[in-house]
Amino acid sequence: MWLSVWTNAVVTSRVARFLCKACTIMEYLYEYLGFLAKSVTLVIAVLVVISSIVASGMRKQTNPEGFLEIVALNKRHEDMKEQLTEAFLSPDELKKQHKSEEKVKKKEKKQEQKQKKRQEDKDLSTSTRGLPSATGRKRLFVLEFNGDLQASRVDALRHEVTAVLTGIREQDSVLVCIDSAGGMVHTYGLAASQLERFKQKGVNLTAAIDKVAASGGYLMATTADQIIAAPFALVGSIGVVAQIPNVHRLLKKYDVDVDILTAGKYKRTLTTLGENTDEGRAKFIEELNDVHQLFQEFVSGNRPVLDIEEVSTGEAWYGSRALDKKLVDKLMTSDEFVMEACEDSDVYHLKWVEPKKPLDRIMAQFTQLFNKVGEQIFNQISGSAK
Numbered sequence: 001m002w003l004s005v006w007t008n009a010v011v012t013s014r015v016a017r018f019l020c021k022a023c024t025i026m027e028y029l030y031e032y033l034g035f036l037a038k039s040v041t042l043v044i045a046v047l048v049v050i051s052s053i054v055a056s057g058m059r060k061q062t063n064p065e066g067f068l069e070i071v072a073l074n075k076r077h078e079d080m081k082e083q084l085t086e087a088f089l090s091p092d093e094l095k096k097q098h099k100s101e102e103k104v105k106k107k108e109k110k111q112e113q114k115q116k117k118r119q120e121d122k123d124l125s126t127s128t129r130g131l132p133s134a135t136g137r138k139r140l141f142v143l144e145f146n147g148d149l150q151a152s153r154v155d156a157l158r159h160e161v162t163a164v165l166t167g168i169r170e171q172d173s174v175l176v177c178i179d180s181a182g183g184m185v186h187t188y189g190l191a192a193s194q195l196e197r198f199k200q201k202g203v204n205l206t207a208a209i210d211k212v213a214a215s216g217g218y219l220m221a222t223t224a225d226q227i228i229a230a231p232f233a234l235v236g237s238i239g240v241v242a243q244i245p246n247v248h249r250l251l252k253k254y255d256v257d258v259d260i261l262t263a264g265k266y267k268r269t270l271t272t273l274g275e276n277t278d279e280g281r282a283k284f285i286e287e288l289n290d291v292h293q294l295f296q297e298f299v300s301g302n303r304p305v306l307d308i309e310e311v312s313t314g315e316a317w318y319g320s321r322a323l324d325k326k327l328v329d330k331l332m333t334s335d336e337f338v339m340e341a342c343e344d345s346d347v348y349h350l351k352w353v354e355p356k357k358p359l360d361r362i363m364a365q366f367t368q369l370f371n372k373v374g375e376q377i378f379n380q381i382s383g384s385a386k
Contacts, residue, residue, distance in 0.1 A: 066156075066354040068163050073142065073338060073347040138171040140341045142334075142349045147180025147217055151187035154194065156352040161194050163350060165201055173204040175341075176224070177334045182215025182237065185291055191216070192298070195223040208334035209233040214316045218327070219295065222302040228332040235322035238299060239314025240292045242284070248275045303327075 141164045145153055164174060176195060182188060198205045207213070207224035214237035221227050221235075229235055251258060251273065258273040269280040269287070292312070300308040305326045322328045341347050 066159065066352055068159070069351045069353050071349040071351075073349055074342050077339070077342055138173070138345045139169070140338075140345045140347045141168070141172065141174045142338065142347060143174065143176045144349075144351065145176060145178050145180065145191065145220065147178070147183065147188070147191070147220075149183035151180070151183055151191050151216065154187055154191045156354065157191055157194050159352040160350050161197050163352075165197065165203070168201075168203055170202075173206065174198055175206045175208060175334065175337060176220075177208045177210065178213045178217050178221055179209075179211050180214070180217030180220070181212050181234075182217050182219075185216070185240070188216025188219055192220045192223055195220055199223060199225075206337065208332075208337060209235055209319075209328065210334050215239065219298060222299050226330070227328045228330045228334070228337060229319040229322060229328040230333045231319040231331050233319045233322075234316050235319065235327050236311060236316040236325075237314060238295055238308075238312040240288050240295065241314070242288060244270050245272055246270075246276055247273060 143157070143160050143164075145157055147153065168174075180188075195205065195207075205224045206226045206228060207221040209217075209221060209227065209229040210233055211230070212234040213221045213229075214234055218236055218238065248258070248271075260268055260271055260274045262268050266280075266283050268274075269284040270276050296308050296312045299312070300306060303326070307325070311325055311327060317325060317327065319328065319331055323331055338347055
């Protein structure tokens with residue numbers, strides 16, 4: 001009897017301690033959540049005020065639609081070279097190196113001033129278009145196009161091309177680095193049309209393919225006077241593809257009717273929900289073939305050296321194989337091209353930057369904060385429950 005009473009007392013004591021600990025954890029959790037709610041509210045209010053101030057300042061300083069970011073690549077390369085030099089030379093050797101470089105810079109500066117003066121005289125006596133260079137040397141403008149299925153960077157490309165055309169001179173040129181596996185016909189067609197604006201103005205354009213320029217990406221590349229590619233870059237895919245899932249039989253199984261009303265015999269050829277017909281399928285294939293024909297005509301018009309029948313099978317080839325088929329003109333990476341250009345040209349990387357809206361920045365910051373706080377709560381509860 002005494003053993004039974006003692007056992008019940010022990011069990012009751014353990015249950016009471018467990019319940020007490022659970023109540024303590026819940027009380028701690030409620031207090032923490034209350035503190036968290038106040039803190040988050042305060043942080044959001046502060047972020048709103050700061051974002052409003054920053055947005056107001058940006059509206060005063062820049063175009064609300066975006067701004068052009070310009071990086072001098074010559075200076076970037078010179079800075080890297082200087083860092084390496086400082087790392088490997090002794091203080092005495094470094095001092096001698098600096099003296100020698102100063103002499104060279106003075107000599108180059110005098111030559112640049114003379115060349116600049118000659119260029120200014122030429123600009124005054126002729127109708128040479130474009131903005132003058134600070135050094136009088138020719139310039140290379142570098143653009144980048146990283147494409148997705150929608151070619152969503154086409155709006156930024158429009159601004160970049162326009163910016164270059166407003167200040168380019170006859171001796172200047174453009175390098176566009178394309179990285180895209182293609183996508184929608186109309187958006188990539190517009191992107192290619194933007195690059196064709198250089199050809200219409202007589203500007204020398206080089207397209208560089210470091211990774212992939214296939215389908216719509218290659219469509220863009222063919223607008224260039226020269227196409228360079230890395231040895232293992234993927235090039236080509238001159239073809240058209242469409243994939244349309246159809247769940248009509250599944251809907252029919254469950255007695256679901258889908259009415260598709262059209263005006264015009266071929267307004268809708270293939271559908272996802274309705275029943276597809278042989279006539280509609282044949283018309284859709286006819287439209288695909290027509291787009292493929294337009295693709296071939298565009299490519300062969302820009303690159304007449306191609307055997308268009310051989311390369312328009314939808315296949316893609318790696319750089320060295322693409323060179324054999326004349327899809328590209330030279331095996332070279334964009335980095336090699338830029339480094340060579342820096343020897344006798346001023347090289348600038350241009351990028352159109354679209355500023356994020358204040359609300360988008362706030363939501364991104366809030367999401368990041370919420371994730372961190374949630375992780376902290378989980379860690380606290382896990383630690384208290386041990």
